[in-house]
Amino acid sequence: MYTQRSETKTVQHYLLGIFRDESDALRVVKRLRKNHIMIHEVYSPYPIHGLDQLLGYKKSRLPMAAFFFGLLGFFLALVMQYYMLGIDWPMNIGGKDFTPLPTFIPVTFELTVLFAALGMVGIFFLISHLYPFKKPLLFDEGITDDKIVVVINLYENKQPKILLTKMLTSFYDRT
């Protein structure tokens, strides 16, 4: 038997499928992808796991950014300490080595973590276009509350709207 568990809405040239259950949305996304329908984007109040793979998004390279920023922090910290205590003003502390590597490790570690974290988060804000005073483009007010919204750009797809609407709203239930 077919039951209706979602609704649709049209905003300008966008067709929205609005769901309240994550599994329904996932099923519909799977179906749309199978029929080669271009999905503009899916919006949800919480991260849905596996959705990015279904939508065919590439794995994020942010971990790589973190690694390189960390590497930068690591080298900067070592260069800073060697320059300050080894070249610019060597300090004689009880006749010990001017630049002992082991005592440089804590500061190097901290700066590695600091650079990696700040660099990665900075890049994340940059590529996701998140910044203060930005006006969000919300297709539905419920996206941050309890609605999962699948957005289809009608200009990008050749299929008639009626067919797309049907794909967004029909579920086959065995029960």
Added chain:
Amino acid sequence: MQHPPSPLRKPLITGKKKMKNVTHDICKHVLQYPHLLWWVALGFALILLLIGGVALLITLWEGIGMWGLNKTIGWAWDITNFVWWVGIGHAGTLISAVLLLFRQKWRMSINRAAEAMTIFAVMCAAIFPLFHMGRVWLGAYWVFPLPNLFGSLWVNFNSPLLWDVFAISTYFTVSLVFWYLGLIPDFATIRDKATKTWVKYIYGVLSFGWDGAARTWARYESVSLILAGLATPLVLSVHTIVSFDFATSVIPGWHTTIFPPYFVAGAIFSGFAMVLTLLIITRKLFKLTHYITLQHIEMMNIIIIVTGSIVGIAYLTELFMAWYSGVEAEQYAFFNRATGPYWWAYWLMMTCNVVSPQLFWFKKIRKSLMATFILSIVVNIGMWFERFVIIVTSLHRDYLPSSWAMFSPTKYDVGVYIFTFGLFFTLFLLFVKFFPVINMAEVKSILKTDSDVHPTQRN
């Protein structure tokens, strides 16, 4: 990355909440006029801040000679309070980072408040090293590697005190970023729920224009995971480096290799105790009993038993190592702790930190709110005395008997400590009112839908 919740597991969020209920329950506290009790609590916190503020100002005006330090005991209340607050500041990032790596989903309803507590505790801790320098406004020159007025003399990177500056400022920054990142989707929820224009505007600015797109969520998840991975060694490094302040010295009782793990365990122990103290009150006052359930409290109590027992073993190991080392000064330091003039502080520490958490082996105590609340305070009293015992009793018996001394705090010592309490509670109260106390987005991801509820919870 995550797996769907097993239908055999009891739900973490009770009361058959739907997503809409979560939004409503949490946003309502932000958008409504605050409860009378909140005003009373804020008034109390501000009074503490005022009383302490006077003591802090006098300390600043007259110098730290106002504190009870003497030639023999050059470190006492200030550093005891500093280490105590930093220790408390360990639970938040441990909950959000380490428990994220271990996929402990029960963290989701407590991580927001615990992280806030962490940030405020680190701020309180920073007061002590900053003010003990005398001229606070010159602090930046003295602690950070900036060229100073005397030519190019740099800070000493061989000193654990400097490592501490780097460790704590990095920890503070990364915790703040991690916390804020988690807040962004929830600020967006408040933005869309708010009816007043200016409230909508403020939360709109704070939410960075978040729209909940799948692409952003995927990146967000990857950033959270990496941040958790970075924050995990960071949490462990902070108290390790704090312990180096002592362990790299040659004072008997401080000069031990067990300090790093022992301090880290103690920090987590006291941090969880403070989380419990605060959350037991918050859940009652804000009616969050369906979100922070007895199951959450029991889990935290289990962590308290584990870390409390590690601390207990560390105390015993210290005693054994002092005896086994054959070093007379070391042996005396520990004998003096237990039987010397500060014996009461030692035994108070032993009772509060080693004996009291063992009561949590009883399920009845573990699940009792009253018992948990009382024990959480007892643990933090014990942890304060642990630092007092380590610092003051190790210093008060010098190598030279002619310089043996006792320490008594002045009212300014007590006053500055009161100031940090005022600061901590004021900030926490402002947080619970203006910020979403529970991570709505994460909690929504663990709600069970109709098809996967536990058999006992079905209608």
